[in-house]
Amino acid sequence: MLKTNFLGVELASPLMNASGVHCMSIEELEELANSQAGAFITKTATQLEREGNSKPRYYDTKLGSINSMGLPNKGLDYYLNYVIERQQQGTQLQFLSVTEMSYEENINLLSKIQRSGYQGVTEFNLSCPNVPGKPQIAYDFELTKKLLSEVFTFFTKPLGVKLPPYFDIAHFDEMATILNKFPLTYVNSVNSIGNGLCINIDKEQVVIKPKGGFGGLGGEYIKPTALANVRAFRERLNPNIKIIGTGGVINGKDVFEHILCGADLVQVGTTLHKEGVDVFTRLNEELKVIMKEKGYTSLEQFRGRLKIIE
Ligand SMILES: O=C(O)c1[nH]c(=O)[nH]c(=O)c1Cl
DSSP states (O other): OOOEEETTEEESOSEEEOTTSSOSSHHHHHHHHTSSOSOOBOOOBOSSOBOOSOSOOEEEETTEEEEOOOOOBSOHHHHHHHHHHHHHTTOOOOEEEEOOSSHHHHHHHHHHHHHSSOOSEEEEEOOOOOSTTOOOGGGOHHHHHHHHHHHTTTOOSOEEEEEOOOOOHHHHHHHHHHHTTSOOSEEEEOOOEEEEEOEETTTTEESOOGGGGEEEEEEGGGHHHHHHHHHHHHHHSOTTSEEEEESOOOSHHHHHHHHHTTOSEEEEOHHHHHHOTTHHHHHHHHHHHHHHHHTOOSGGGTTTOOOOOO
16 A cells, blocks of 8 residues: 555665654664664764764754754765665665765765675755755755766765755756756755754753854754745656655654655654654554545555646
């Protein structure tokens, strides 16, 4: 009922974790692998291990979350060795998230993956909002075009990009024109809405320490923006480029809406952080109930079929 084909691999569910949530350690990744999620993705890795920003750097609110983790991770080799080992054990589809702090380091990082035995999918994170002094790559259209042009002169393995939310139709147009130039496997929209601010009114204080309390927003706050980005890119991108929808998934209805907008897979971040890996079981069940009520027996029957008002 929920089966989804991605890169020729049949998944039992369209759901997976959003990079950054419940995917820092092998223990967490194993929990995801043994859950009702259809696939999993690793925490965005840099070449070397990183401490990340000072704590508190993550905070759950009633309507979602705010984070300024600062890219803490155990380093590329930790995750690369893990996914290669699982690949050798027969795992067919895996996602490895990566990024670096400079143009050259990004090229070096992807070259290393290209030379490795990893055959799975690489998600190139172009949208981390929380490294002080580092503007998000994907908000710089020329840089993004230059970087992807060079990457695709040597990278031949499946590559997706993780994008920040855009808020202007001209930006959807410009970014889609750039992305359509490349043999991308998918586009993942959206990353957190960067540089929001949450306040504890009792203390009259911000809730996270880095960057004076500024951090990326997730959860209910961002669903309308996430759905708009999924829809906008689905409408503009070459059909060979798949879409992963991320942002604002609280229940099965939200999963349905992402797929209605065109998402091939749907990622869960904040709600996974709040609920743990059982969230995938709940969301799968809730989605099935909605599909039954509507008479759908497969995701293809409604994927991308959002209607406008004529
Ligand atoms: O601060 C982070 O580690 C972080 N936080 C986010 O909300 N998105 C990202 O892509 C990353 Cl890399």
